Amino acid sequence: MPNDSQKILDSIRRLVQLLRLSDRSAERAVGLSGAQLFVLQELGKAPALSINELAERTRTDQSSVSVVAARLVEQGMVARERSPEDGRRVQMSLTRRGRAALRKAPPVAQQKLLEALDSLSAGDRRRLSEAFGRVVDRMGADRGAAPMFFEEESVPGRPPLKPPRKRGRAAGGVGW
Amino acid sequence: MPNDSQKILDSIRRLVQLLRLSDRSAERAVGLSGAQLFVLQELGKAPALSINELAERTRTDQSSVSVVAARLVEQGMVARERSPEDGRRVQMSLTRRGRAALRKAPPVAQQKLLEALDSLSAGDRRRLSEAFGRVVDRMGADRGAAPMFFEEESVPGRPPLKPPRKRGRAAGGVGW
DNA sequence: AGGAATTCAATGGGCACCCATTGAATTGTA
DNA sequence: TACAATTCAATGGGTGCCCATTGAATTCCT
Structure with missing residues (x-):
């Protein structure tokens, strides 16, 4: 019970x-997979988004949307071009075809x-x-098991020696 | 807004x-992955379960748990043996090691x-x-887009000609 | 100005999920 | 009793997700 x-x-x-x-x-x-449609949908709400912005909006990892987006580009649903102001960024936007697909499905x-x-x-x-x-x-605030090795700035004073690259993430998991 | x-x-x-x-x-x-732990957890609640029973309890496909279970067997967390009464079935159960792992993690x-x-x-x-x-x-009752090609027994009278194997499922998807 | 640190997107590795199919075993029926 | 239909678990194919790493571009200092 x-x-x-x-x-x-x-x-x-x-x-x-x-x-x-x-x-x-x-x-x-x-x-079109659910992930692909979701990306199209988010792109439909904004003129253009970078991979990171898409990752945020779709609540997934940058690497995940990167792949999904690549597939959409192959299918001509989405246009991808380097940002003129920032050469690292990429601008994703719906093509005519992408817009039509979203409307139909x-x-x-x-x-x-x-x-x-x-x-x-x-x-x-x-x-x-x-x-x-x-x-x-x-749940999001919990942060329990992940000790977050490097604190978020202890005091205003400048950091003592910042370890090399904060790259220390905390892994992730599945089952839902 | x-x-x-x-x-x-x-x-x-x-x-x-x-x-x-x-x-x-x-x-x-x-x-141990979340899926693996979940399987261990369910096995902890029953003396022994078949792959299909595990699939139901974990809300996944039979083929999915089959793989997860195989991994657990490799790691000695779970014992798998054919059912004596039904040669198709398999009995999965926790080993001492599996029980310990579940307790620890x-x-x-x-x-x-x-x-x-x-x-x-x-x-x-x-x-x-x-x-x-x-x-x-x-949501579960919806059944909207999936026309469920073959009805669930229209009337008590025996079926007119049953198409070969009801194997006609209705696909599935991701993105959450 | 110039080098260190950071940010961005892509790639590779590992696991999970679903569908479809397959072979073995069992059930149902002619 | 024999054969057809069904059930069970395993396997292969395709996709997604996350982490880690990598190379290029940019930002921050010194």
């Missing part, structure tokens, strides 16, 4: 699987979820949003 | 990424989420569980 927390955990797992299945189903149907999984959310009353939805957001914020 | 549904969508994405990151972090730390991501949920009042948690469960149920 699971408690509420356990139920929530299982709901999350079920949701994630449903989203995966729905995405893959859509992929088969329209030839909106992200199904996301749509389904939105529809399901519509079944709640506005009040429930607001409360769900509020409570859920709070939980996620808290 | 996003509405509540949009906020919920983004919270879900953030949550999923946090879970991925947390899992991978744990993986680096203890040498509980699923961190899941734990963090549970802790975050604890920050809600019991009432909020109950409401969250209720509303969220309802949404997921609804």
